Amino acid sequence: MSIRVVVADDQEIARHGLRMVFDGEDDIEVVGEAADGLEALGQVERRAPDVLLIDIRMPRMDGLEATRRLRGTDGVAVIVITTFDLDEYVLEALRAGAVGFLVKDSSADRIIDAVRAVARGDALISPEVTRRLLDQFVASAPARVGDPALASLTPRERDVLLGIAAGRSNADIAAHLHLEESTVKSHVGRMLGKLGLKSRVQAVIFAYETGLVAPGTAPGSPDR
Incomplete structure (x- = not known):
């Protein structure tokens, strides 16, 4: 059974790039896209994904608020993916209920591994920020x-x-x-x-x- 993924980013080229990352994977399927947090919530409700990949900075509703609103939703694991490797963003993402955090320049293999990891119930944060983040x-x-x-x-x-x-x-x-x-x-x-x-x-x-x-x-x- 394929891992169902929704991709949320206000930049169409970023969404397209993430979709291409997963196109060659037999066990991962992109079932929806969203350009902001409100659309992401709608896609989660309609598509019932296993994983939501969501950017932080988006119009109308940002990724952190969307993640907060999904906190009580069973079955979907949220990975925040952003351009900014800043501790305050990671902290807020974790407080909001995200189970993973990646920067956008992560390799395709790392993004694929992250989706598989959170889909099986593990958590993933870029190792370079983990220890200082916890402290x-x-x-x-x-x-x-x-x-x-x-x-x-x-x-x-x-x-x-x-x-x-x-x-x-x-x-x-x-x-x-x-x-x-x-x-x-x-x-x-x-x-x-x-x-x-x-x-x-x-x-x-x-x-x-x-x-x-x-x-x-x-x-x-x-x-x-």
């Missing part, structure tokens, strides 16, 4: 130490959250905890549900905000 996000966010939501997790779900915060994939977590990968995937889903989170990126941020992990102490990077 800045935690520094700027309200402290949530002692958040009662942590108490709702089982010991195993807490272990899985720590693994995600350490940048481990499901396979890595499974090997580390001596579990089946399918079991880890189930734990991840239950953990996200209990915490009211939509993505692994948000789980990493939650772990840092609540003091479960201190900035700079978790090995690896959470962009996997």
Whole structure:
């Protein structure tokens, strides 16, 4: 089954370029295009894509506001793609509910890999911004130490959250905890549900905000 993608950018040439990136991929299909955030919301409603690739700066409604409005929508993963590799944009995109962030000069292979990654439930941020981004996000966010939501997790779900915060994939977590990968995937889903989170990126941020992990102490990077 193909991954269904909607592309939103106010520049027609940019939309055309992204469509061409996916044209040769048997497992990815562009099912809609939008020139602004309002059109993107309409395309998501009508086309039910798996992934929305959306620019930040657009008329009428920008990509961040569109992403915020989609935050409670099941089934669509949002990747923000922009010309500007600026931390404040990444921060706002994550707060809005995006699960991926790419700059427009990313290679075609990287964009394709990003769509596949978020479609299977992973999160992706350009690795060059990941570590400094987390430190800045935690520094700027309200402290949530002692958040009662942590108490709702089982010991195993807490272990899985720590693994995600350490940048481990499901396979890595499974090997580390001596579990089946399918079991880890189930734990991840239950953990996200209990915490009211939509993505692994948000789980990493939650772990840092609540003091479960201190900035700079978790090995690896959470962009996997």
